[in-house]
Amino acid sequence: MAFVDVDTLLQKCTFQSLSLLHIKQLHAHLTTTGLSRFCPSRSKLLELCAAAAASYADAVLRRIPSPDTNDWNAVVRGLAHSRQPSASVTCFRVMSRAPHKPDALTCSFALKACARALAWSEATQIHSQLIRYGFEADFLLQTTLLDVYAKSGDLDNAQQVFDEMHQRDIASWNALIAGLAQGSRPNEALELFKRMKLEGWKPNEVTVLGALSACSQLGAARDGEKIWVYIRGEKLDLNVQVCNVVIDMYAKCGFVDKAYWVFENMSCCKSIVTWNTMIMALAMHGDGYRAIELFEQMGQAGVCPDDVSYLAALCGCNHAGLVEDGFRLFNSMEGCGVRANVKHYGSVVDLLGRAGRLEEAFGIVNSMPMVPDVVLWQTLLGACKTHGNVDLAEQVSRKVVEMGSNTCGDFILLSNVYAANQRWDDVGRVREAMKNRDVKKIPGFSYTEVGGVIHTFVNGDQNHSSWRDIYRKLEEVRFRIESYGYVPETNYVLHDIGQEEKENALSYHSEKLALAFGLISTREGSPIQVIKNLRICGDCHAVIKLVSKIYGREIIVRDRARFHRFKEGLCSCRDYW
């Protein structure tokens, strides 16, 4: 065998580039050249073994006469990257009892493993261990720790670690900003981002990823726009990931055209995520045709669609009611080497169900190769409600309850199906069941931004400082839309109360309050944006259509699933949603 510098060669290997066979060959080679003496390759070999097969790493480690901290570290690190990251923590524990104690790096690797495994309690154990070892002042370790806490859902502890740090750098800030954004605390993420800038830090590409993700969730267009200006000034848009979140941010703030502009004018190469983000953006805005078009362009550009691309395109078909296109797309997946997952199934079931093809939808659910999840059954239940199919609704809601759903919405759907068929006894039965089961009701809320301030409303809310003006405005709206033939659609209200009370319950839905506030506090003729955490209600949809016409306003509503753009009495969803 010709001379090769094994050390140099091995340093270049990644976990993915080596098979177990390769590793064994290297092992054999190293054994002949002497594994007992330390060389960088020994660590690398251990690490690669650990990443590929824990038992093999164990065997190699055993063959080393007296493994030192470096050797152990290599194994802990390798295991952290393996398919079983929890094995890394186990190894860390074994090492704690071995002659060579863990050092700061060992803790770091083991904590990374916890982050991958979302192992909160293991992380807390390592946390107390590292205090015992005296590494608590190591700020790199603190950043890792902060990140693990955030990723495993313990944002309070993440925040605390951050607060107690005596030294921070940009990565520490980034870790917490990203953590808060990904942990559904986008307000706090944005606040921290602003504080960071006040304290004189210069955001880098990682920072803006977290901050923009927060803007997307909030629909905070102004903040998002400012960050985009900063990004361009600092040329951070040379980074694809940054461009991708900008596209996503604009789309989720309602500006699909700006999203498309960024997509078209990128100064770096598009990745598959870029395409998927843009297809999803068009889908969310109900532009199914353009979503499909972009999906096809993507293929022509030589980018092979993956499961997310298909999901995005399917979603576009869903929101636009393109039943045939969606069905065709779904059926073409396999031929393109992409296996449908439960979300794809959910999507076609939704597509067929809403088009009234309930039998076909049910057939797919019953023949799909994986277990349908609750969401899928809920989708089908929604379709049953839309098309008033009582028999199927009963079957499906039984499934939903069996799967442990305890949300108000599912009961209401079934109750509505009965109500639509005047089966009041059954309506009462469902209501009894709701009382007995202590069902969870997800509180609905809506918000709108006026002059850079977010105003939030819940149903029947009287907490806003201008609530009297808001309610007065709603009276006026009511009066004016009635002359256009508006009749309240009270079957969206579940409670067994009188017609007038039902109308009142509807009248003060959070999205109507936000809309009325928008009407009284923004310039006439300017657009109004409303964001709602749940799906928009049918009555509100009808009201907002009329308002857009009578008041000459463009009203953009982002609900849980998509955008509704109301203009001149029509909605971009064409009443299909």
Add this chain to the structure above:
DNA sequence: CTAGGGTTAG
């Protein structure tokens, strides 16, 4: 006494 640590999109 080798080299090895933290933050990153759909």
